[in-house]
Amino acid sequence: MIRAIVFDFDGLILDTEEPVYRSWLEVYEAHGEELPFERWIQTVGSTTTGFHPQHHLEERLGRPLPKDVLDRRLGRRTEMILANAVLPGVVQHLDAARERGLELGVASSSTQEWVRGHLARLGILDRFRCVRCRDDVAHAKPEPDLYLAVLDCLGVLATEAIAIEDSPNGVAAAKRAGMRCVAVPNSITARLDMSQADLVLNSLAEVSMAELLERVSASA
Structure with a gap:
C-alpha cells in the first residue's frame, strides 16, 4: 500500500531549470561562446560538480568573468524564476494526497x-512533512541518499512510497532507493531518456491522484 509521495523540487514543483539554463545561455552568447547542452544536462537533478558553467566559460575565455556579469546573470535568473507559478497539477496532487492521508516529502539536490x-x-512549505536537500546528505542524486533520508524521516518503506521526478538523475536516485517513480519531464529534460521510470507523464495535470496511483501500481 502506498503511504507517501516524495516530490523533487526544481523543474517539478517550480520551473527553476529553464531560468537557470537561459540565464547562463545569455552570458555565453554575449561572449560569443556556445553553452554545451550535452554537458549542461548532466547537472540537471544533480549538482554542478560534473560541469560548472562559470568555470567552463572562464576556461574558454582565458580570464575570469567580471563580477557585474555574474551579478546580472543572477538577477536574470531570479527575475525569470519569480515570474513562474507552481507547475500545473502540483497543488491539486498535494490536496488529493492530504485527503487520502498520504505523507508528503521533498527530495532535492538543491540547498x-x-x-x-x-x-x-x-x-x-507546510504541505510537506519532510524536506531533505543536498546539505543533509553525503551524496546528491543520482545516488539514493536523498530519497533514503526522506523515507527515514517519514517512517515509510521504499515500497510504500512513490517518487515524482523530472530528470534521469532523479529517476535513477529513486530507483536506487527501491522506490517506484513517476517522471514528468520539463522543457529542459523532455528530450532525455526516462525509460527507468515506472510511468512517464507530460504533466501532473493530466491525471488525478487516483489514476496516478492506479497506473503506477499496474506497472509494478
Missing part, C-alpha cells in the same frame, strides 16, 4: 535555503 525559501514563497 535547504533554496528549496524552503521558494516553497515558503509559494505558500506550500
Whole structure:
C-alpha cells in the first residue's frame, strides 16, 4: 500500500531549470561562446560538480568573468524564476494526497535555503512533512541518499512510497532507493531518456491522484 509521495523540487514543483539554463545561455552568447547542452544536462537533478558553467566559460575565455556579469546573470535568473507559478497539477496532487492521508516529502539536490525559501514563497512549505536537500546528505542524486533520508524521516518503506521526478538523475536516485517513480519531464529534460521510470507523464495535470496511483501500481 502506498503511504507517501516524495516530490523533487526544481523543474517539478517550480520551473527553476529553464531560468537557470537561459540565464547562463545569455552570458555565453554575449561572449560569443556556445553553452554545451550535452554537458549542461548532466547537472540537471544533480549538482554542478560534473560541469560548472562559470568555470567552463572562464576556461574558454582565458580570464575570469567580471563580477557585474555574474551579478546580472543572477538577477536574470531570479527575475525569470519569480515570474513562474507552481507547475500545473502540483497543488491539486498535494490536496488529493492530504485527503487520502498520504505523507508528503521533498527530495532535492538543491540547498535547504533554496528549496524552503521558494516553497515558503509559494505558500506550500507546510504541505510537506519532510524536506531533505543536498546539505543533509553525503551524496546528491543520482545516488539514493536523498530519497533514503526522506523515507527515514517519514517512517515509510521504499515500497510504500512513490517518487515524482523530472530528470534521469532523479529517476535513477529513486530507483536506487527501491522506490517506484513517476517522471514528468520539463522543457529542459523532455528530450532525455526516462525509460527507468515506472510511468512517464507530460504533466501532473493530466491525471488525478487516483489514476496516478492506479497506473503506477499496474506497472509494478
